[in-house]
Amino acid sequence: MASNAPIGVFDSGIGGTTVVKELIASLPNEKIIYYGDTARVPYGNKSKETIITYSRQIAKFLLEKEVKAIVIACNTASAVALETLRHELTVPVIGVVKPGAKAAAEATKNNKIGVIATRATVNSGIYEEFLHKTDPKIHVYKQACPLFVPLVEEGWIDDDVTRSIIHRYLDGLLKKNIDALILGCTHYPLLAEEIGKVTGDKVKLVNPAFECAREFRYVLEENDILCEEENPHENEFYVSDDPASFAGFANSILGEGSVKKDNVFIKNFD
């Protein structure tokens, strides 16, 4: 596989653009082909079988685009479909969950780690599975935060209502004396500053998107497919619905003008 082949990134919708942001920062020479399943978002309330079916369809599409490696930017799909795709595909596949769990295990001093995520990711038990593999002594305290995604999408960030809801979700975790907190949904890093005000300095916030981009660099190096020379490129974006809304949100994350409307295409599997 040529090192100047593109990398594939997929998510259930628009949130994976926070992972793209970290990938661009960490791997500026890599061309990214992003797939956001905006017609079938959210994956959170779907069954394991359905999520695996969707992830397979998307991975097949990315491979047709000749990607050299795939990043599952969606926590739910990472939790549910990573092992299947690794088993079935010949290119390296990485998810956001394992790097996030690893960073949290390194950050904690008292072995008390909080995980906030969608209900599906929380119920999947995937973060504690990885954390316990790293260190069985770690205690994991979980909280689903279903209001966070719509709050971010409303743009209510620096906002009293949002702070009340952050308190509602996090006070229980803070009482458990956690000293690390995994932001286990791609939208949550956008609330990191407000979450940090509630958790205080003693709790290290872990952004799996950032950790994933760092680990992905190692994966490319190990497989000798890191693009090291300058590689002028336009990233490509595919969505299953509503490219205009996608471009708007993506530009709010990646910087205005980063995603040109002409580079967002519709691709469906129905």
Place this chain on the structure above:
Amino acid sequence: MASNAPIGVFDSGIGGTTVVKELIASLPNEKIIYYGDTARVPYGNKSKETIITYSRQIAKFLLEKEVKAIVIACNTASAVALETLRHELTVPVIGVVKPGAKAAAEATKNNKIGVIATRATVNSGIYEEFLHKTDPKIHVYKQACPLFVPLVEEGWIDDDVTRSIIHRYLDGLLKKNIDALILGCTHYPLLAEEIGKVTGDKVKLVNPAFECAREFRYVLEENDILCEEENPHENEFYVSDDPASFAGFANSILGEGSVKKDNVFIKNFD
């Protein structure tokens, strides 16, 4: 078509069970076959073409079950797909939007009507289209309330955070001096009591689910297919994903034991 044939009801997900509740109250002899598209919910952020495709698939499935008439319990699908289905199908089709708009037009005295709904329903302009057809002098004031659905699904009903968010969304409408407010999303009637505390007695809250069930009765009568004799039956429920969660929510709306797990089936169109 036999009058003891079932009626078909569909929604993008679980919210349409509030329409089922009103149909059972108004039409106790009718057997209901419900389809909730829980794998593809929400429809709100999908394109018109996608919503029409999905609605056609579901209507075809309900007709295979030999329904005598169809209720579109979803505001978004009513807004977007009602005319297409009416044109293409030979059974009567009714949506929730038109009966809701009609009731609001009858309720208002000052011709100032508020509409709250998902962003998609608000952007579709469907409520004001029907309201202006009824009376061009009516002024329509709209507000998308994306936080309401997750608040209901969290069960945060009688709650300070919810009241703050209701104020945030409704204060602008109240300043316009509206005297009727359409609850234009199937989840919103579950917040009606709290919404009523904010809007006060001078604003008539209109529940399109209730109005739709009343109008549907006329439609069955007109077509001579109302089931007038006692007709012992079990309603049937189909979902595209996660029947267990559906049964839980449906029972919270329809009363515990109303939806037996054995009567919730999976049906997909992929």
